[in-house]
Amino acid sequence: MQATATETKTVVRCEGVEKSFGQGQAKVQVLRGTNFEAHAGEMTFLVGPSGCGKTTLISILGGILTRDAGVVEVLGRSLPDVSRKQMADFRLAHFGFIFQQFNLLPALTARENASIPLVARGESTKAAEAAADDLLVKLGLDGHTRKMSSQLSGGQQQRVAIARALVHRPDVLICDEPTASLDAASGHTVLELLRDLAVEGDRAVIVVTHDSRIFEFADAMHHMADGVVERTERPND
Amino acid sequence: MWTVALRMLIGDRTKCVALVLGVGFSTLLICQQVSIFFGLLGRASSVVNDVREADLWVMDPSVKTIDVPFPLRDTELGRVRGVEGVAWAVPFFKSQAQVRTRGGDLENAIILGIDDASLVGVPDQFLLGSIDDLTRPDAIAVNPAGYRLLFPGDEPSVGKTIELNDRRAQIVAIVDASPAFAANLTIYTRYDLATGFTNNGRNDLSFILAKAAPGADPAEVTARIAERTGLKAVTSAQFRWESILYILQNTGIPVSFGTVVLLGVIIGIAIVGLTFNQFVIENIKQYAALKAIGIRNLRLLWMTLFQATFVGSIGYALGLAAAAVFFSPWVAQQSDALRGFYLLPGVAVGTGIAAAFIVVASTLVSMRRVLIVDPATVFRG
Numbered sequence: 001m002q003a004t005a006t007e008t009k010t011v012v013r014c015e016g017v018e019k020s021f022g023q024g025q026a027k028v029q030v031l032r033g034t035n036f037e038a039h040a041g042e043m044t045f046l047v048g049p050s051g052c053g054k055t056t057l058i059s060i061l062g063g064i065l066t067r068d069a070g071v072v073e074v075l076g077r078s079l080p081d082v083s084r085k086q087m088a089d090f091r092l093a094h095f096g097f098i099f100q101q102f103n104l105l106p107a108l109t110a111r112e113n114a115s116i117p118l119v120a121r122g123e124s125t126k127a128a129e130a131a132a133d134d135l136l137v138k139l140g141l142d143g144h145t146r147k148m149s150s151q152l153s154g155g156q157q158q159r160v161a162i163a164r165a166l167v168h169r170p171d172v173l174i175c176d177e178p179t180a181s182l183d184a185a186s187g188h189t190v191l192e193l194l195r196d197l198a199v200e201g202d203r204a205v206i207v208v209t210h211d212s213r214i215f216e217f218a219d220a221m222h223h224m225a226d227g228v229v230e231r232t233e234r235p236n237d
Numbered sequence: 238m239w240t241v242a243l244r245m246l247i248g249d250r251t252k253c254v255a256l257v258l259g260v261g262f263s264t265l266l267i268c269q270q271v272s273i274f275f276g277l278l279g280r281a282s283s284v285v286n287d288v289r290e291a292d293l294w295v296m297d298p299s300v301k302t303i304d305v306p307f308p309l310r311d312t313e314l315g316r317v318r319g320v321e322g323v324a325w326a327v328p329f330f331k332s333q334a335q336v337r338t339r340g341g342d343l344e345n346a347i348i349l350g351i352d353d354a355s356l357v358g359v360p361d362q363f364l365l366g367s368i369d370d371l372t373r374p375d376a377i378a379v380n381p382a383g384y385r386l387l388f389p390g391d392e393p394s395v396g397k398t399i400e401l402n403d404r405r406a407q408i409v410a411i412v413d414a415s416p417a418f419a420a421n422l423t424i425y426t427r428y429d430l431a432t433g434f435t436n437n438g439r440n441d442l443s444f445i446l447a448k449a450a451p452g453a454d455p456a457e458v459t460a461r462i463a464e465r466t467g468l469k470a471v472t473s474a475q476f477r478w479e480s481i482l483y484i485l486q487n488t489g490i491p492v493s494f495g496t497v498v499l500l501g502v503i504i505g506i507a508i509v510g511l512t513f514n515q516f517v518i519e520n521i522k523q524y525a526a527l528k529a530i531g532i533r534n535l536r537l538l539w540m541t542l543f544q545a546t547f548v549g550s551i552g553y554a555l556g557l558a559a560a561a562v563f564f565s566p567w568v569a570q571q572s573d574a575l576r577g578f579y580l581l582p583g584v585a586v587g588t589g590i591a592a593a594f595i596v597v598a599s600t601l602v603s604m605r606r607v608l609i610v611d612p613a614t615v616f617r618g
Contacts, residue, residue, distance in 0.1 A: 062529070
């Protein structure tokens with residue numbers, strides 16, 4: 001049973017976040033003072049139509065983009081105060097990312113792809129690949145760990161991407177349209193795996209999607225439109 | 238992350254091979270051309286190099302190279318011998334003549350006339366015969382390449398005769414002379430025979446070879462000779478360099494070889510740069526993903542430089558090996574045209590620096606895309 005929002009730790013919080021692109025007449029206001037929260041042990045969905053600002057918001061939450069105004073806190077730390085170089089280290093230490101297009105390195109095997117964050121953090125290749133192997137087996141890729149990522153199906157590649165995002169035990173997992181490149185069955189399986197493996201005590205999982213077939217997995221659902229979160233639902237409450 | 242970088246590179250075999258071949262081709266081109274260039278410069282001074290006994294060369298003041306002598310009066314020899322600090326001085330004749338080969342072709346030959354009495358001026362390595370054989374009537378010594386020109390297919394031997402300007406000459410020795418710049422056939426003979434072979438006129442003395450007396454400074458002796466005789470006197474080292482300088486200043490060789498070397502560098506940069514650029518473009522999403530995960534630009538730069546070093550090292554090794562084969566003694570034995578050309582250690586090192594420049598310059602240009610790519614692009618589908 002999932003804990004309610006009031007009982008769980010807030011891992012990600014933003015308040016009044018604004019972001020625009022371009023200048024002068026070409027300036028486009030993408031985020032218009034939006035608020036957002038993601039809690040530990042929960043799967044938080046960010047949903048809305050294309051162009052509403054979902055991608056921009058998760059880019060800011062993930063420390064990849066900087067906001068123009070507003071508060072952005074992750075694990076109690078204000079991201080705008082973190083330097084660019086420190087931000088890369090902060091992402092490596094605390095974030096896991098699952099991308100819509102997987103973005104695996106095609107020349108690397110599944111285990112090598114999955115071990116990248118650990119290797120980047122300085123772990124030995126052997127230890128990193130052992131950890132990656134464990135995770136890949138849990139994700140149902142036993143027997144595929146030494147295959148090149150280009151030899152895997154879309155669903156299998158997404159599982160490798162999940163392993164890569166979780167192998168270093170991040171505090172925040174950001175999933176960008178994780179089912180967009182998958183069929184319905186594979187997408188459902190991926191969300192089940194995420195719920196089983198990713199949702200843990202101290203970890204917040206943020207899923208950006210407009211795939212209504214997977215809404216059932218949400219503990220909290222933020223509906224976005226025109227650059228702001230209009231309403232938040234907690235289906236399990 | 239070195240393993241990741243390496244696997245990324247090797248995973249794209251076509252580009253990996255193209256990169257290695259690009260560097261390898263440039264290395265071979267640069268190595269070969271620079272070595273031939275230095276070999277040609279060496280040939281320009283080969284006659285000077287082969288005269289081991291003398292350390293001073295005296296000549297007409299207008300002479301700038303061993304290959305273009307201007308005749309001196311025979312009386313100058315006595316004047317040079319009379320200069321303080323000169324241990325001995327002997328005449329040295331240099332000219333060119335046409336020699337008819339067994340097949341009927343005319344070959345250009347360098348005729349070198351050495352002092353009849355002392356026989357100073359001949360290289361010290363005799364492959365067949367000996368220096369004393371040059372005292373025999375009509376005796377000449379030829380270099381191995383020259384012998385093969387005169388008698389194609391024949392095993393080297395002494396005793397054969399040739400015609401030099403309608404005069405009979407007998408090969409009594411084969412001498413290991415350094416390959417010369419102006420001709421492949423070099424003929425050593427006594428001074429009086431050499432002047433007879435060429436019929437240049439009354440004044441036949443091309444150079445005077447001299448030796449500084451023990452304890453005398455050769456540079457001071459040359460200055461003294463110049464002062465007393467009005468002739469030009471230089472040390473062997475100076476004359477060697479002057480002969481090389483003459484080639485550099487009066488022929489198109491430096492421009493020609495320099496252009497090819499420059500083309501080697503440009504082609505290398507073009508092949509390596511374009512291939513690396515294509516490699517980066519095709520992997521840009523993956524680079525963006527790595528940046529999003531938290532890998533810094535500097536680390537990606539090191540990864541790419543490692544990739545470049547890897548292909549650069551292999552390409553350089555292959556190119557150097559190909560150049561080494563080209564200049565190997567075995568190949569030189571097959572072709573007299575390649576004798577005297579060597580892969581010098583300095584050229585190998587210099588080419589290595591050029592290869593490093595090629596891969597680093599290409600990498601840095603290609604890496605610009607990686608450094609500026611916005612990691613947020615991975616969220617844009």
